[in-house]
Amino acid sequence: MASINGDWFHSRSSCNLTELLAVRKLVIESQKxxxxxxxxxxGRENNPKMFKFASLCGVRPSTMQTKIRTMIRFGFIRDTKICPLQWTRMGSLWNDLYTIGNYKAA
Incomplete structure (x- = not known):
């Protein structure tokens, strides 16, 4: 029987501020x-651009892809595999609140 334990589950399903800020940076940078x-x-193999993009939020490409997919699942990012990454309405509202400094509401 499968079980979901501690860090394994958290690292793949977390929607905390650190996760959102990492993806926020990727959304902003993907506009370039x-x-x-x-x-x-x-693919990540022999793909320097993938490593460069992932390094923008200080993680490996596989972790970056997991973070983006998680934010897509949670409804913050539009479901597309091509940059630029785009906020959904909910993601845009969160980003606007964070940008103006309303951290408690964000």
Whole structure:
């Protein structure tokens, strides 16, 4: 029988502020010309652009992909595999609250 324990579950389902801020940075950076049209979910093997994009939030490509997929599942990011990453309405509302400094509401 499968079980969900501690860190394994948390690392794949967390929607805490640190996760949101990491993905927020990726959303912002994905708007840059060098990333427009980039497939963030593509292969990681011998893909320097993938490593560069992941390093923007200080993680490995596989972790970056997990973070983005989690935010898609939770409804913060539109479900697309090509940059630029785009906020959903809920993600946009959260980002706006965070941007203006209303951290408690965000």
């Amino acid at each position: 010309l060098e990333y427009i049209g980039f497939n963030w979910s593509g």
